[in-house]
Amino acid sequence: MKKKILIFAVVLAIMLIPTLTLAADEEIGEATKMAINTVWTLLAAFLVFFMQAGFAMVETGLTRAKNAGNIIMKNLMDFAIGSVAFFAVGFAFMFGADQGGFIGMSGFFGLDKMEHLGLGIPLEAFIIFQTVFAATAATIVSGAMAERTKFIAYVIYSAVISLIIYPVVGHWVWGGGWLSKMGFIDFAGSTVVHSVGGWAALIGAAIIGPRIGKYNKDGKPNAIPGHSITLAALGVFILWFGWFGFNPGSTLAGTDMSIGRISMTTNLAAAVSATVVMIITWIRYGKPDVSMTLNGALAGLVAITAGCAAVSMIGSMFIGLVAGIVVVFGIEFIDRVLKIDDPVGAIGVHGLCGATGTILVGLFATETGAFYGHGFNQLLVQAIGVGAVAVWVIATTFVLFNIIKATVGLRVEKEHEETGLDIHEHGSEAYADFHIKTADTLF
Amino acid sequence: MKKKILIFAVVLAIMLIPTLTLAADEEIGEATKMAINTVWTLLAAFLVFFMQAGFAMVETGLTRAKNAGNIIMKNLMDFAIGSVAFFAVGFAFMFGADQGGFIGMSGFFGLDKMEHLGLGIPLEAFIIFQTVFAATAATIVSGAMAERTKFIAYVIYSAVISLIIYPVVGHWVWGGGWLSKMGFIDFAGSTVVHSVGGWAALIGAAIIGPRIGKYNKDGKPNAIPGHSITLAALGVFILWFGWFGFNPGSTLAGTDMSIGRISMTTNLAAAVSATVVMIITWIRYGKPDVSMTLNGALAGLVAITAGCAAVSMIGSMFIGLVAGIVVVFGIEFIDRVLKIDDPVGAIGVHGLCGATGTILVGLFATETGAFYGHGFNQLLVQAIGVGAVAVWVIATTFVLFNIIKATVGLRVEKEHEETGLDIHEHGSEAYADFHIKTADTLF
Amino acid sequence: MKKKILIFAVVLAIMLIPTLTLAADEEIGEATKMAINTVWTLLAAFLVFFMQAGFAMVETGLTRAKNAGNIIMKNLMDFAIGSVAFFAVGFAFMFGADQGGFIGMSGFFGLDKMEHLGLGIPLEAFIIFQTVFAATAATIVSGAMAERTKFIAYVIYSAVISLIIYPVVGHWVWGGGWLSKMGFIDFAGSTVVHSVGGWAALIGAAIIGPRIGKYNKDGKPNAIPGHSITLAALGVFILWFGWFGFNPGSTLAGTDMSIGRISMTTNLAAAVSATVVMIITWIRYGKPDVSMTLNGALAGLVAITAGCAAVSMIGSMFIGLVAGIVVVFGIEFIDRVLKIDDPVGAIGVHGLCGATGTILVGLFATETGAFYGHGFNQLLVQAIGVGAVAVWVIATTFVLFNIIKATVGLRVEKEHEETGLDIHEHGSEAYADFHIKTADTLF
C-alpha cells in the first residue's frame, strides 16, 4: 500500500503555520481523517475515470474517420467489461491475501473484509479507485491496434488483461508482492499501469501487423493522418486533468500534505515534456508537430507517475525533459526501425516513457536516488521491476494474442479494413452527415 | 432529506481500522463535518453541472449536423433559464414549508432561512446542488423532441418544468411530501429527475409527431443516423463522470461512509448494462450497435440512481442487467410499435429505465427489499411512487405542450425542418467549413 | 491574500444548526483545517486547469477548420510554457517579498519558504493553484489573434505574459501590492486574470490587423463563421464547469462556508447573462444567435469573478444582466467601430466584462458598495484598479508586440493565411479525412 505519512504531514503543517498556536488535540481524529481521505480518494477516482474519455478522444482523433465508431466502442467496452472483470476477479488477484509474493487470493466479488490491507478508507472506495486504474491499463492497447483489429478479439483481450495480466503486476508492486518487498517505487503506476498497457500494445501491434498502406513495398512508412486533431487535443487535456486524480490521488489520503507537491511534479513534467517535444520536432521536421507534441504532454505525465511523490519539483522537470526526448525518438524508432504500426503512439508514450520514468526514480528520488547521493541500489531495484514487468506482460500477451489469432481471429478482412471498421463491425458510420475522403458510404 | 448515517459510518470506520485505538473525542466536530460535507456537496454539484455538457454532446451527436447549433442552444438555455427559474421559484415549491404534502411554499429567491430542512451544509450549497438536479430533469426532453421543435416553444417548456412540474415531484419525494412519508426510496432521482424528464419527453415527442422521413407511408421506421458518434460517446463519458457527483453526492455528506459503495454500485450498474446491450444488439442485429450501447451505459446509470445507496454491489449488477434489457426493447417498442420518434432514445433511457430502476429497489434494497426477505411492501410503495409521478408529469406536460401548440406553435415549418433548424431558427450553421450531406448551405 | 473568514464561518455554522449542542472543542483543528483546505484548493486548481480545454475548444470552434491545429497548439503550449515560466520566475514576481508595492522578489523556482504569505495550505498547493490562474490569463489572447499570428510570435508572447506582465498585476492585487492596500476587491480575478488577458488581446489584435476578408474595402465587416459550434459549446460548458474551481476555489479554504454562496453567485450571473444575450440578439438580429449567447455565458462568468464573494445572489443576477448587455454591444463596437478583428470575442468577454464586473463591485458589494449605502469610495477604488491594470497591460503589450513584429515577425504570409496555418506552420491538417470548404489540402 501507499505509505501513510500523516504524522509527518501534521508536523509539516505545524511548521508552516508558525503564527498559530496549536491545541494539544491537534492530530486529526480517525473518523475525520477517514472522511477526508474517502472524499479525496473518490474524487480522484472520478477524475481517473474521466481519463477514459480522454483516451477515447485521443485514439479516435489520431485515427481515421471510417473507424471512429469502432474505437469509441472499444474504449467504452474495455471500461465496462473491465469494471466487471476486475470487481469479480482481478481485484482479488491484485489485493487478496498474498500467495508467495506472486498473486493475491481473496476478495472475489468484493466479498471479503480485506483487513490485511489496513485501509484508512472504506473498502468500496478503494475498489472503485483500483477499478479505474485497471481500466486505464486495459485501454492503452486499443489505440496501438486501432483500425484493423476485430472487435471480438479486442473484447477478449480486454477481459483477460483486467482479469489476470494487470492484477498480477499490481500485486507484485502494490499488493504486497515481491517487488514491493524489494523497495520498488512506482507510486502511481508508470510501470504498473502504463508500461503494462504499453508492452501489451507492443505485442499486439507487432502480431497484428501494420495497417494496409502504412508501409510501402520498400518499407518506407507513410503518414496516415488522424481525422481530428481537435478531438485528440481535447483528449490530451482531459487526460492531463484526469492525471491530477491519478497521481495526487494515489496517496489515498487528502490528509497527506504531499498532495500539493505531487500535483506540481505532475504538472511540471508534462509541461516540460510537451515543450521539449515541440522544440525537437521544430528542429528535426522544420515545423512544430501538433500531434507529436500532444504525445509529448502525455509522455511527461506517464514518466512522472512513478516518481511523482518521490522527486522534487526541479527533478520532475528533468524527468519531463527525458520523457520528451524518449517519446520522439522512441516513436520514430518503433515506426521506422521496428516497423511496428502504432497509429496513436501508445507504445512510445506508455511503454517507453513508463519504463523510463520508473527507472529515473532511481536517480531523482530525493530520499533514495543516485543523484542525491544514495547510491545505485534504488536504480537497480527500479530496473529489475521494469524488466520483470516487461517480461511478464510480453510473455502473457504474446500467448494471448496468438490464441486469439488462432481461434476467433485477430484481424479484420482486407476489404473491411479498407472500407472502415465502422460499417463492417458495427453497421453504421460515425459521421453520417459529412463527406469523408475515403471509404465513406454516402447517403 | 437524505438520512445522515454518520454514527454508523464512524462505527464502521472504527471497525475497519482495528489496529488504531481511538480517542474519546472521536466523533467529527460539527464545524469540521460541515466543512467536509460542503466541500463534498459542492464538488458533486459541479460534476452534476458538467452533465449538461454530456447531454449536449449526446443529443447533438445522435442527431443531424443541420440541427446541431439548435440543440446546443436548447441545452445551454434550459440550464440558464432553468437556473434562474429554479432559484426564484422552483426551489421554494420543492423545499419550502410543506403544504399538505403536495408543494412547498417558502424560500422564494433564496430569501428564507429554511431551518425546517435541518441542513448540515450552508443553504446556498444546497441550492446549487438542487439547481443542477433540476436542470438535468429539464434537459432530457430536448433530445426527444430534437430536429423539429420551435426554439421559442422549447424555451417556454423548459421554464415551466423548472418552475413547477419538477419541483412538485421533488417536494413529494425529497421535500417532505406525501411520497417521502410513505417510505418511497429514490435516493438520487431515478424517478424524481430521470423519469420526470422521460415522461415529459414521451408526451412532447408524441404530440409533436415524428420527423419528416422517419416513417414510411407503410409505417416502417427509417434510420436517421446521428452526425457524430464521437461527440455522442464523449457525452456519455461526461455523463458517467457527472453521475459520480449525482449519486454519491446525494448523500450531501462526505462524512457518510456509504459514498464508496454508492460509487461502486453506480459504476457496476452502468458497466453491466452497457455490456448487456452490446450482447443483445450483437445477437439481434448481427453486429454490436455503437449508439445503442452508449444508450445502454446511460440506462444502467439511470436505473441505479434510485437504489444506489440501498442495494449491494452485486444487486447493482442485476439492476444493470435489467436496465440493459429494458432499454433495447423499450427503444424498439417506442420506435416501432408506438411510432413515437425519439431521436436520441431519451424516453427509453430516462423514462423506462428510471421507472424500472425505482421499482427494482423494492426487490433489491438490502434492508427492505423482497429479495432480502422483507416482503413486498417496499415494492408496492415504489410502484405507487412511479405511477403517481408518471400521472402528474404526463398530465401537466400534456396540457403544457398543447397550450404551446395552440399559441406560439410547437413545430417548425416543413421547409425549415428540411433545410435544418440552425439556419432558420438561428441564422447560422454549426459546421460552416464542412460539406454536409444534406441541407447544408455552402459558402 | 484572500481573507480567512473561518471564525465567522464557524459561528455561522453554529447558527445554522441550532438543534445541535456543540462541544467546546468545536473549532476545527489546524491539521484538519489544512487537510480540508488543501483538498479543496487542489481540486479547484484541477478544475481551473481543465479550463484550458475549454478555451481550446471555444477558440477552435469559433474559427476556421484550416487553422484548428494551430489554435490547439497555441493553447497547449501557452499552458506548457507558461507553467514552467510561472514556476521559475512569475510566481516570485507575484508573491515574493514585496518591493515597494510593485513587484515581489523571492520564491524563484519554488525555492523559498514564503512564510510571509501565511498560507493555510502547503506552498506547492498554492503554486499549482496560481499556475493555472496565470495560464488562464495567458491563453485569452490566442483566440483574439487567431488565424493570422505566427506561431513563434505567440510562443514568445505567452512566455512574457507569464513571466512578468501578469505577475506584476497579480502582485498589485493579490501579492500585497499597492492596489490590495487600497482595498481593491477582485476576489477571483475579473481584473487580475481576465482583463489582463482581454487588454493584451485588444493590443495584439489591433497591432496584427484583421484577417484577410474580414473587412470589405468600404470597411463593412464580413461574417467568418467558426467551424464547429458544437466544440465551441462544449468549450463553454467546460469553462463554466472550471469556473466553479476558479471562483469558489479562490477562498483557498473549504472550511470557509461562503463557498456555497460563491458557487451560486457564479452560476446565477452566467445564467442571467446568457439569457440576456439570447434576448438581445433575438430582438436585434431577428433570431437568437448561438455563438453570441455562448459568449454571453462567459461574459457573466467573467463579470462575477471579481465580486463573487462580496455580492448577494440577487446582486449577482444584476451583474449578469449588465455583462450580457456589455458583451453584445461591446463586441459589435469592437467589430464595427474600432474595426478590430477578434474572431472569438475575447476582448469583449474578458476585457470589457472583466472591467465592468470589477467596477460593479463598487455598487453591489453588500459590505462596501454604493447600493448598500456605503458611499462611492469602493467604486472609486475599483475604477482606479481597473484603470491602472489597463494602463500597465496596454503599455507593456504594446511594446512587446511591436518588438516581436520588428524581430521574428507577428503575422504569417498572405498565402499561408489563405491556405491555413495548419499546413504552413505545422505541416499537417486538423481534419485530414473531411472535405473542407476552403483551403483544404486533399488526400
Place this chain on the structure above:
Amino acid sequence: MKKLEIITRPEKLEDVKELMNKSGICGMTVSMVSGCGLQKGRKEIYRGTEYTLNLLPKVKIETVVADRVVDGLLESLIRTVKTGEIGDGKIFVYNVEDAVKIRTGERGDLAI
C-alpha cells in the same frame, strides 16, 4: 449515348433514385454541389454581422444512357422532380463519345 446531368434539390434524390430503378437505368453517379440561379440565397446575421448564403446546396445526378431512352426519361424526370417553385434546377444533356466498363472492358452502349 448521352449524359443527363440533373441538378436539383437534395431532397429529391430519393425520388430520382426510385424513378431510375423503375425505369431500369442501372447506373448513376451522385455528387453534392452548390449552385445559384434565379434562387439567390439568403441573408443571415451572425454575431451581429450580416452575411449572404448565396450558394445553395444542390445535388448533381449524372447518368449515361442510350440515345433512345433520353426523351422518355427527361419527361418522367421532370414529372418527378418538379415542385413548381424556384430552385427546381436544370437538366443538361451532353453527348458521350464512348464508354468503357472497366470490369469487362466492354465499350459503347454495352458498357452502360
Place this chain on the structure above:
Amino acid sequence: MKKLEIITRPEKLEDVKELMNKSGICGMTVSMVSGCGLQKGRKEIYRGTEYTLNLLPKVKIETVVADRVVDGLLESLIRTVKTGEIGDGKIFVYNVEDAVKIRTGERGDLAI
C-alpha cells in the same frame, strides 16, 4: 449552348461569382474538387514521416451559357482569375445538346 468548366483556386470563387452577376449569367453550379497539374503539391512531415499532399484544393465552376456569350465570357474570366502563378487552372468548353428547366419544362436556350 456551351458548358464552361472553370477549375481554379478556391479563393477566386467570390470574384467569379461577382463577374457572373455583372455579366448577367444567371446560373452556375459549384463543387469542391482536388487537382494536380504543373503545380505538384507539397511535402510535409507528420510525426516524423514525410508525406506528399499531391492534390491541391480547387474549385470547379460549371455554367451553361448561350453560344454567343462564350468568347466574351472566356476573356473576362481569364482577366478575373489570372494571377500569373502556377495553379491558376483551366477552363474547358463542352457542347451541350439540350437543357431543360425543370420548374417550367422549357427546353434549349430558354432553359438556361
Place this chain on the structure above:
Amino acid sequence: MKKLEIITRPEKLEDVKELMNKSGICGMTVSMVSGCGLQKGRKEIYRGTEYTLNLLPKVKIETVVADRVVDGLLESLIRTVKTGEIGDGKIFVYNVEDAVKIRTGERGDLAI
C-alpha cells in the same frame, strides 16, 4: 481534345495518379462522388432499424487529353483499375471543344 471521366473505387486513386504521372499526363481533377450501378449497396441495422446504404463511395477522375493519346490511355487505365469484381466502374469519353490555360491564356491543345 477529349475528356476522360473515370469513375471507380476510391482505393484505386493512388494507382491512377501513378499511371498518369508515368504516361506524362500532366493534369487531372479529382472529386469524391457516390454512385450506384450493378453494385447495389448494403443493408445495415442502426439502433434496431434496417437501412440501406444504396450509394457507394466512388472517386471521379477527370482528365482532358489530346485525341491521339485516348486509346492507349484507356487501355492502360483498364489494366490498372480492373479488379474483375463488380464495382470497378466506368470510363466515359467526351468531346472537349476548347480549353484555356488561365495563367497564360493559351488555348486548345496547348492549354492542356
